[in-house]
Amino acid sequence: MKVKIIDLAKSLGTSTSTVSRALNDAPGVSEELRAKIVKAARDMGYMPDQGARNLVKRTTGNIGLYVPRGLFFVMSNPFFAQVLLGISDVIDDMGYNYILSTSPLQHRKMFRTNLVDGIIMFALRLGDPYIRELEEGGFPSVIVGSYNPSVDMPAVRPDDYQGMYAAVNHLAEMGHKKIALLNGPLSSFKSVACLDAYRRSLMEHELDDIYEKAVSGEFVAEWGLEGANALFNEKDRPSAIACANDLIAMGVYRAAHERGLKIPDDISVVGFGDFPSAVYLSPSLTTVHTPMREMGYEAAKVLVEKMKGTSSVEHKALFQTSLVVRESVRRYEE
Amino acid sequence: MKVKIIDLAKSLGTSTSTVSRALNDAPGVSEELRAKIVKAARDMGYMPDQGARNLVKRTTGNIGLYVPRGLFFVMSNPFFAQVLLGISDVIDDMGYNYILSTSPLQHRKMFRTNLVDGIIMFALRLGDPYIRELEEGGFPSVIVGSYNPSVDMPAVRPDDYQGMYAAVNHLAEMGHKKIALLNGPLSSFKSVACLDAYRRSLMEHELDDIYEKAVSGEFVAEWGLEGANALFNEKDRPSAIACANDLIAMGVYRAAHERGLKIPDDISVVGFGDFPSAVYLSPSLTTVHTPMREMGYEAAKVLVEKMKGTSSVEHKALFQTSLVVRESVRRYEE
DNA sequence: CTGAAAGCGCTTACAG
DNA sequence: CTGAAAGCGCTTACAG
Numbered sequence: 001m002k003v004k005i006i007d008l009a010k011s012l013g014t015s016t017s018t019v020s021r022a023l024n025d026a027p028g029v030s031e032e033l034r035a036k037i038v039k040a041a042r043d044m045g046y047m048p049d050q051g052a053r054n055l056v057k058r059t060t061g062n063i064g065l066y067v068p069r070g071l072f073f074v075m076s077n078p079f080f081a082q083v084l085l086g087i088s089d090v091i092d093d094m095g096y097n098y099i100l101s102t103s104p105l106q107h108r109k110m111f112r113t114n115l116v117d118g119i120i121m122f123a124l125r126l127g128d129p130y131i132r133e134l135e136e137g138g139f140p141s142v143i144v145g146s147y148n149p150s151v152d153m154p155a156v157r158p159d160d161y162q163g164m165y166a167a168v169n170h171l172a173e174m175g176h177k178k179i180a181l182l183n184g185p186l187s188s189f190k191s192v193a194c195l196d197a198y199r200r201s202l203m204e205h206e207l208d209d210i211y212e213k214a215v216s217g218e219f220v221a222e223w224g225l226e227g228a229n230a231l232f233n234e235k236d237r238p239s240a241i242a243c244a245n246d247l248i249a250m251g252v253y254r255a256a257h258e259r260g261l262k263i264p265d266d267i268s269v270v271g272f273g274d275f276p277s278a279v280y281l282s283p284s285l286t287t288v289h290t291p292m293r294e295m296g297y298e299a300a301k302v303l304v305e306k307m308k309g310t311s312s313v314e315h316k317a318l319f320q321t322s323l324v325v326r327e328s329v330r331r332y333e334e
Numbered sequence: 335m336k337v338k339i340i341d342l343a344k345s346l347g348t349s350t351s352t353v354s355r356a357l358n359d360a361p362g363v364s365e366e367l368r369a370k371i372v373k374a375a376r377d378m379g380y381m382p383d384q385g386a387r388n389l390v391k392r393t394t395g396n397i398g399l400y401v402p403r404g405l406f407f408v409m410s411n412p413f414f415a416q417v418l419l420g421i422s423d424v425i426d427d428m429g430y431n432y433i434l435s436t437s438p439l440q441h442r443k444m445f446r447t448n449l450v451d452g453i454i455m456f457a458l459r460l461g462d463p464y465i466r467e468l469e470e471g472g473f474p475s476v477i478v479g480s481y482n483p484s485v486d487m488p489a490v491r492p493d494d495y496q497g498m499y500a501a502v503n504h505l506a507e508m509g510h511k512k513i514a515l516l517n518g519p520l521s522s523f524k525s526v527a528c529l530d531a532y533r534r535s536l537m538e539h540e541l542d543d544i545y546e547k548a549v550s551g552e553f554v555a556e557w558g559l560e561g562a563n564a565l566f567n568e569k570d571r572p573s574a575i576a577c578a579n580d581l582i583a584m585g586v587y588r589a590a591h592e593r594g595l596k597i598p599d600d601i602s603v604v605g606f607g608d609f610p611s612a613v614y615l616s617p618s619l620t621t622v623h624t625p626m627r628e629m630g631y632e633a634a635k636v637l638v639e640k641m642k643g644t645s646s647v648e649h650k651a652l653f654q655t656s657l658v659v660r661e662s663v664r665r666y667e668e
Numbered sequence: 669c670t671g672a673a674a675g676c677g678c679t680t681a682c683a684g
Numbered sequence: 685c686t687g688a689a690a691g692c693g694c695t696t697a698c699a700g
Binding site for chain 1: 388444
Binding site for chain 2: 692693694695696
């Protein structure tokens with residue numbers, strides 16, 4: 001049987017009010033009594049029931065992590081592991097628990113039923129429901145790694161456009177004339193930015209008349225493999241492939257290997273994200289670095305401010321990306 | 335202002351008792367009234383406060399995920415992503431939310447304060463605290479991917495010993511005489527099993543007198559890189575390396591690439607786990623397949639039974655592993 | 669089938 | 685500084 005506050009109070013010959021005050025560091029308890037109560041609480045292993053506590057305090061000590069793409073999507077994408085690292089840096093020491101929700105209904109429940117004090121949203125896409133409802137409720141929340149243009153909510157994310165622009169520019173400057181883009185789904189705002197950047201770079205280098213090929217898939221290695229295979233099967237093949245993330249690039253590596261194409265000798269590839277594994281690929285991957293951990297840190301900071309109610313400013317943080325040149329792109333000469 | 339059950343009751347001219355019964359599909363409400371109440375609830379956007387509900391029902395609708403190694407460890411290890419997939423297969427449809435806890439204190443709080451209805455524990459290691467307390471409390475819980483010999487608790491995990499045994503046997507049968515093991519930390523039960531299996535295989539093939547080298551590190555690519563580099567630096571170099579997981583193998587790939595060693599021509603490597611990325615490495619990785627998703631599924635099933643109180647049997651599931659031969663091991667001839 | 673009342677385990681004014 | 689009482693928003697016997 002769990003020990004409750006009344007048990008503690010009785011065993012000490014005091015009241016529940018005093019015990020509560022003592023354990024919550026509230027003023028108005030003599031130091032001797034407080035010490036005695038704290039000791040007894042430890043001895044008896046007392047811990048306040050969360051439901052009861054939340055009910056009266058209107059606060060939960062939980063922060064919500066909304067992952068509309070599903071747990072697997074997030075867990076198998078190193079981007080989010082890194083972002084979460086940054087979030088942990090600020091949240092863990094504050095004693096919060098994380099509540100994960102993967103479906104729109106669970107998400108709605110989180111902010112409608114006093115389940116969490118704030119919400120961080122991952123991998124938001126076009127058409128995800130209940131986002132407007134969240135916004136209108138004024139519930140503390142922040143979007144990380146993405147954003148939703150139709151909603152006025154703090155968002156912490158990388159400058160995907162500049163990143164992809166730099167990547168394609170690099171390819172063009174290395175002499176490549178036929179550059180393909182293996183993109184993510186267009187329901188992802190990031191993919192849209194990547195597509196725009198790709199097109200602009202091609203146009204500025206007057207390459208779009210020679211070759212332009214952007215195909216949409218998913219942010220996974222499977223798609224990189226499939227997409228690259230399709231590209232390789234065409235008569236007019238690209239000499240370089242830009243990928244919307246490093247996982248896709250990994251798939252391209254595999255496709256190249258399967259046909260005996262060498263990277264970068266036969267095909268150049270550039271990734272996006274600079275996941276930890278980028279350095280472990282052979283050859284190591286030239287890619288666009290995104291400050292994932294820093295973004296997680298920032299997002300958590302913003303959320304904490306919002307939860308404290310001190311956040312006045314509309315917070316839209318755009319983190320700069322930078323191209324990291326490694327071994328997967330070669331200079332192209334006809 | 336959030337709408338509560340009393341608001342609903344008033345607006346319908348009925349009582350909170352009836353509203354509660356109607357919304358909880360409890361018997362004793364006329365169908366007409368129930369329908370009216372359900373409709374009104376939807377219209378007014380009513381959702382019951384979780385704290386209040388948990389308090390009286392003594393149940394939470396949350397299941398706890400305890401990850402003592404930290405969020406990052408779990409998120410950057412595909413093993414857990416896969417296991418979680420299996421868990422999702424059974425849990426998601428039941429409407430539970432997940433509560434993540436990363437520290438022993440948070441974990442303890444979970445089962446002591448009515449925060450969750452059951453707990454799944456990941457990557458448990460020697461000396462993790464509060465496990466015995468959990469067991470003694472009889473709280474529904476299950477260990478996945480690991481186990482704790484000193485505690486009587488259901489555990490769903492792969493047969494690490496047989497897996498590593500098969501891996502090293504394979505290497506020996508392919509003619510390798512100098513086989514090294516890049517292991518995980520010995521605080522992990524899995525590492526201990528791997529070490530035992532490695533030694534036994536070596537002995538059975540009478541290889542232990544020729545060469546025996548097992549080194550402990552972490553279950554990450556960084557360690558594979560570092561460990562392999564150390565191995566390569568010695569005068570007496572192995573011709574094959576067995577790794578305690580696929581991430582470590584990835585590090586070995588990198589180390590080989592950096593010195594211009596070809597896999598499998600110059601060095602053979604076998605992994606453990608068969609993570610999705612194993613197929614994407616070049617060459618593809620020969621490794622021990624572990625049924626990760628199936629184990630997650632099983633663990634969740636066991637937990638659900640425990641939560642329903644129907645679980646009588648002590649559930650210890652040992653999942654069989656199997657060697658998947660791909661491209662990273664060659665036949666060795668002197 | 670329906671409602672008034674008690675109670676879940678806390679915290680917090682309100683008195684003293 | 686301390687305690688009795690009210691109340692957080694629900695659910696569930698208990699009557700009718």
